[in-house]
Amino acid sequence: MCAATVATLALVASGCSGKDAKGKPAIKVGLIAPMSGAFAVLGISQQNSLQVEIDRVNAAGGVDGAKLSLVARDMALDPGKAVQAANEFAGDDQIKLIIGPSITAFYSAAKGVFEQHKKINCQPGVSTGDFSSLRYGFRSQDPAALDIQKVLGYLQQQKVKTFGLIYENDDTGKQTDAMLKAQASKYGLKYLGFQQTRTDDQSHKVYVEKLKDAEAILLSSNVGGAKTMAAAGEADYRGRLLGTGSGMQNISFVEAAGDHAQGAIFPAPNYQYPIRDRSRWEPGYRAHIEAIEKRYGKNVGPKTGASSPKGTAMAADCVFAYAAAAKTAGGTDPGKVAAALEKLAVPAAQTPSGNAIKSGPSHEFYDIGGIHLYQWNKDGQGWYTKQLDAPK
Structure with missing residues (x-):
């Protein structure tokens, strides 16, 4: 029986052999996020959404004939741990896509090693900084x-x-x-x-x-x-x-x-969860959120009863976009995948987040048209959000 050291609450979803059932080396997706401490909900939510999307991609045949597997590292809001994990993942040839480190300062310390090692990376937890100067870095969060x-x-x-x-x-x-x-x-x-x-x-x-x-x-x-x-x-x-x-x-x-x-x-970006009529949700978003609920459940505030899914669909967009770009590129060569990601254009109805993805040279998945304003409200049924700009 093989052994693996697993960070707190982090999952190593691949077998110790690093190969799928057909013997082809698995493609690893690396996650660097806070899995413990005050920001643990962010890392765990990212992990949950990544796993759901990885399972969907694998059920559809994987990427370049290989199955995806998730490897997570807990950075625990420690810059030293974040950089250590970045260096580890950058040096692993089986890791083709890296998500994180979350938070701008931590990513700023890691992005250079990703560029040096030609690692496609996607950031659903970094709100500031310029991605247009990067070749391999992309943002799947609202800037x-x-x-x-x-x-x-x-x-x-x-x-x-x-x-x-x-x-x-x-x-x-x-x-x-x-x-x-x-x-x-x-x-x-x-x-x-x-x-x-x-x-x-x-x-x-x-x-x-x-x-x-x-x-x-x-x-x-x-x-x-x-x-x-x-x-x-x-x-x-x-x-x-x-x-x-x-x-x-x-x-x-x-x-x-x-x-x-x-x-x-x-x-x-799109946040339709509090809309009680789910028929109004974007189809891809609804499928992803309902898969999250089925597998992981939802967060419920003990004082207010407010609820949210135990996932963050913007993280799932990273895997969705990578799989689509690799298909266009005909493989996992990082230069070709990066070029395909720049040209990727996917309508909102198809993505896990319910946001249209069109990165272009800015390497931003979402543009100003995909950013909305929401307001917290409360009625007899509990807490919900109201969209203040024109809803769909």
Whole structure:
């Protein structure tokens, strides 16, 4: 019996031989994500969606005649572990696709080794940074720049004049602050500044109180944003709360803020899960989410009853797109697959996320037309989101 060392909650889905049932070497998909700690829900959700999509691709014949298998490493929000896993995967010839490391700063430290080793990589957990300069890196998340455009356009439309930002004092927070400084005046808005949070903050009330006169507060789409929402309730803040990215669809925000989450707005690619009539969902998205529910279930907030699937379909788009590009390229040669990914154009109805994929030279799977605005609401049946821009 072969042995394998498995990181916390991480799965090694291939056999120890590294070959499928027909004896052909399996194609490995590597995942580097937080599988433990405060961000564990992100890594586990990515892993679940990747496994569901890998199983779908394998049932359809695999990639280049070989089955896919998933190998996951827990980076535990430790940059050293993230870089170590990146180097490990970059040096493994059987790994043809890498997802992660999640979070901009960690990916920035790893992307050079991916380029050097010609490893196709796809990022559903990196919101800032430029992918157009990369040959092998692609993003399957809503870019922060597009999210900011959506949010500032909404504030302008609502005749809001002043706003501030509460965010972690990290690379993403600093880049978000820089974008807001550069863009605010173009929308007729006065930016009241950046309140920088710390990971060891027990409460964000002091930051909210410093922005008490702002008509709107923009908050982090990471775990700190949930603390800000809770603090807004404690401080009886009466202005608008808006997320700066799709992470605010996570029910932890509702759990932290309770009824104060009602009315909070966030930008995101397709997020049809709270729409109770599933016949309105994009077909590929519905198939993926229902497969997630069947295998892994859903997250349910113990305080609010708000629910979400235990998966993130944007991660599944990475495998979907890779399989499609490899078919076009006639194999797994990284240069040919990267070129095929640039030319890939898939309608929203077919993808696991329900978002159209058309990366082009920017290496961005989603464009501004695929970013929408959603608002948390509550009725007698529980929590749901309402799409504020024109729904399908």
